[in-house]
Amino acid sequence: xxxxxxxxxxxxxxxxxxxxxxxxxxxxxxxxxxxxxxxxxxxxxxxxxxxxxxxxxxxxxxxxxxxxxxxxxxxxxxxxxxxxxxxxxxxxxxxxxxxxxxxxxxxxxxxxxxxxxxxxxxxxxxxxxxxxxxxxxxxxxxxxxxxxxxxxxxxxxxxxxxxxxxxxxxxxxxxxxxxxxxxxxxxxxxxxxxxxxxxxxxxxxxxxxxxxxxxxxxxxxxxxxxxxxxxxxxxxxxxxxxxxxxxxxxxxxxxxxxxxxxxxxxxxxxxxxxxxxxxxxxxxx
Amino acid sequence: xxxxxxxxxxxxxxxxxxxxxxxxxxxxxxxxxxxxxxxxxxxxxxxxxxxxxxxxxxxxxxxxxxxxxxxxxxxxxxxxxxxxxxxxxxxxxxxxxxxxxxxxxxxxxxxxxxxxxxxxxxxxxxxxxxxxxxxxxxxxxxxxxxxxxxxxxxxxxxxxxxxxxxxxxxxxxxxxxxxxxxxxxxxxxxxxxxxxxxxxxxxxxxxxxxxxxxxxxxxxxxxxxxxxxxxxxxxxxxxxxxxxxxxxxxxxxxxxxxxxxxxxxxxxxxxxxxxxxxxxxxxxxxxxxxxxxxxxxxxxx
Numbered sequence: 238x239x240x241x242x243x244x245x246x247x248x249x250x251x252x253x254x255x256x257x258x259x260x261x262x263x264x265x266x267x268x269x270x271x272x273x274x275x276x277x278x279x280x281x282x283x284x285x286x287x288x289x290x291x292x293x294x295x296x297x298x299x300x301x302x303x304x305x306x307x308x309x310x311x312x313x314x315x316x317x318x319x320x321x322x323x324x325x326x327x328x329x330x331x332x333x334x335x336x337x338x339x340x341x342x343x344x345x346x347x348x349x350x351x352x353x354x355x356x357x358x359x360x361x362x363x364x365x366x367x368x369x370x371x372x373x374x375x376x377x378x379x380x381x382x383x384x385x386x387x388x389x390x391x392x393x394x395x396x397x398x399x400x401x402x403x404x405x406x407x408x409x410x411x412x413x414x415x416x417x418x419x420x421x422x423x424x425x426x427x428x429x430x431x432x433x434x435x436x437x438x439x440x441x442x443x444x445x446x447x448x449x450x451x452x453x454x455x456x457x458x459x460x461x462x463x464x465x466x467x468x469x470x471x472x473x474x475x476x477x478x479x480x481x482x483x484x485x486x487x488x489x490x491x492x493x494x495x496x497x498x499x500x501x502x503x504x505x506x507x508x509x510x511x512x513x514x515x516x517x518x519x520x521x522x
Numbered sequence: 523x524x525x526x527x528x529x530x531x532x533x534x535x536x537x538x539x540x541x542x543x544x545x546x547x548x549x550x551x552x553x554x555x556x557x558x559x560x561x562x563x564x565x566x567x568x569x570x571x572x573x574x575x576x577x578x579x580x581x582x583x584x585x586x587x588x589x590x591x592x593x594x595x596x597x598x599x600x601x602x603x604x605x606x607x608x609x610x611x612x613x614x615x616x617x618x619x620x621x622x623x624x625x626x627x628x629x630x631x632x633x634x635x636x637x638x639x640x641x642x643x644x645x646x647x648x649x650x651x652x653x654x655x656x657x658x659x660x661x662x663x664x665x666x667x668x669x670x671x672x673x674x675x676x677x678x679x680x681x682x683x684x685x686x687x688x689x690x691x692x693x694x695x696x697x698x699x700x701x702x703x704x705x706x707x708x709x710x711x712x713x714x715x716x717x718x719x720x721x722x723x724x725x726x727x728x729x730x731x732x733x734x735x736x737x738x739x740x741x742x743x744x745x746x747x748x749x750x751x752x753x754x755x756x757x758x759x760x761x762x763x764x765x766x767x768x769x770x771x772x773x774x775x776x777x778x779x780x781x782x783x784x785x786x787x788x789x790x791x792x793x794x795x796x797x798x799x800x801x802x803x804x805x806x807x808x809x810x811x812x813x814x815x816x817x818x819x820x821x822x823x
Contacts, residue, residue, distance in 0.1 A: 238644070238712075238715065238716050238719050239644060239645055241719060241725060242641060242644050242645055242725045243645050245726065246641070248726065249637045249640065249725070249729075250642065250653070252634045252637075252638075252692075253634040253637070253638035253692065253696055253700070254638070254653065256634070256689050256690075256693035257656070257657075257660075257692075257693045257696045258693070259676075259679065259681075259689065259690065260672065260689070260690050260691075260692065260693015260694040261656075261660045261663070261668065261693055261694055261696070261697070262656065263671070263675065264671035264672040264675060265663060265667060265668050265671075267671045267675075268667055268668055268670065268671045271671065278674055279671060279674040279675065279678070332542070333546075335542070337542045337543055338543045339543050339546065339547065342550070343547075343549075343550050345805075345806075346550040346553055346554055347550070347553060348813070349802070349805065350554075351816075352801050352802075352804075352812070353797075353798055353801055354753070354754025354755075354756070354772055354797075355754065355756065355772075356754075356772040356775050356776055357772070357794055357797045357798065360790055361556050361557065361560050361794055362556065364560070364563070364575065364790070365559065365575065367572070368571070368572045368574075368575040371572065394553075394556070399816060402813055402817065403816070403817065444820055445820075455664050455665075457666075457756075457757060458754075458756050458757070461756075461776070462776060462779075465783075476664070476666050480666065480669075483669075483670055490670065493670070494670060497664075497666045497667045497669075497670075498667065500664060500666055501663055501664055501667040504662060504663075504664050505662050505663070508661075509662075
């Protein structure tokens with residue numbers, strides 16, 4: 238059978254492969270190559286070695302902290318998002334698996350914001366934030382911390398419903414006997430939470446933690462629409478910082494591409510660590 | 523015994539109805555309040571949106587009913603914002619472009635990647651192995667890594683129109699889809715296919731007659747995941763499409779904000795409502811599939 242199918246490569250695989258080459262393979266390899274060049278478009282490149290990577294931190298011999306700032310700002314942002322989203326969505330999931338009347342309706346409502354795209358979401362909240370903040374004569378971009386918490390609220394509102402769905406599925410997968418047995422043995426709510434529910438949920442917790450973390454690191458639309466990086470690039474997350482470097486100033490495309498390579502490595506490490514953790518957990522079970 | 527049942531019953535009732543439902547009902551209302559406030563404000567004159575986004579009248583109800591109604595007349599402007607929004611953003615065209623790009627991309631992705639996935643699961647050699655690994659790899663690469671080169675190549679190949687961008691979406695979305703399809707195909711037994719082939723079916727007929735119907739649940743999952751991504755995507759189309767000619771809904775909304783940051787908030791409120799309504803309708807009809815899709819997509823991480 239394998240032989241008979243084999244001849245059909247051009248029909249079965251080639252369309253996807255060509256599109257995959259245009260949409261991913263070539264841009265990716267070429268992107269790595271260009272990060273070592275000076276260029277304004279894909280045809281006028283000039284090899285410059287590690288110059289672009291140096292220019293991320295040093296401009297004319299002076300330390301430029303924009304990228305470093307956006308790096309720790311993003312890390313902090315991702316950390317806060319991971320914490321808030323997971324705690325809240327786990328709590329809601331626990332309550333909504335107790336058989337409360339109207340559970341289905343509540344789940345529907347909590348999940349809804351997730352389907353609305355980042356741009357639309359951000360303008361909804363921009364209106365709310367600014368109309369509330371005007372009472373103290375501020376806007377969402379008055380300081381980088383208003384911007385920070387604004388983005389946290391928007392992202393939480395968007396992702397809590399999504400993580401809630403995953404947590405609910407995880408909780409429902411815990412065998413009821415286990416919790417019953419703990420109850421019979423005299424375990425209270427906190428004890429069974431700590432000794433039965435949380436350990437059984439570890440795979441789900443790992444997935445949700447890394448999903449929120451990588452979403453936090455890759456956030457772009459909400460950042461662009463809600464703050465635009467203001468005030469003065471101070472609320473730029475990494476993705477927007479790269480975009481701004483590439484398209485904001487002429488002659489800096491190479492530096493932008495070099496930043497993108499570093500960004501890719503960062504996201505890849507997060508993904509690989511997650512993969513390692515989830516597969517090792519599976520082996521243990 | 524009787525007492526015990528009664529007791530557990532009452533505990534049950536206290537736990538499962540009443541107060542919890544009430545608390546969650548209030549919480550749910552607060553949760554979707556931002557959307558409701560946007561709907562409310564989309565009918566208000568723009569000057570009044572920021573003055574007080576939560577009210578419908580310029581006068582307090584404490585001033586009496588008559589002044590309150592008069593104030594409401596002054597604040598509310600009917601469908602005026604909607605007229606403005608549709609004109610300013612060319613909304614119906616944007617909607618058509620969004621719809622066409624999403625539907626065409628999803629159909630093409632389902633068709634091509636399911637075929638590709640079947641081939642690389644059934645035929646074992648270095649090429650198919652490499653394709654699978656590359657697909658896995660592409661899932662961890664953020665878009666910023668390829669955005670510059672991808673958009674330039676798309677321009678060189680004249681893919682900057684709604685038809686061309688479909689190919690870009692197929693290419694950039696292939697990784698996840700191939701991964702999900704191969705995961706499923708590995709689980710179905712090869713005997714049925716072999717029987718079909720022995721009966722004289724070509725691989726094409728075997729695939730569309732036997733394999734594809736079995737793949738349907740995964741196809742729906744892939745379709746939901748890709749549709750949610752493509753419909754809401756902003757950055758890729760804004761870089762690849764010829765923006766002066768073709769704007770999808772997210773792009774049209776972002777471009778409502780002028781270069782110096784001025785926003786016509788009346789039109790903005792209306793266009794946000796117009797953007798949300800189709801999503802809510804779609805969600806209410808396909809809720810079951812969307813939730814399943816989300817779960818399947820999450821497990822891949």
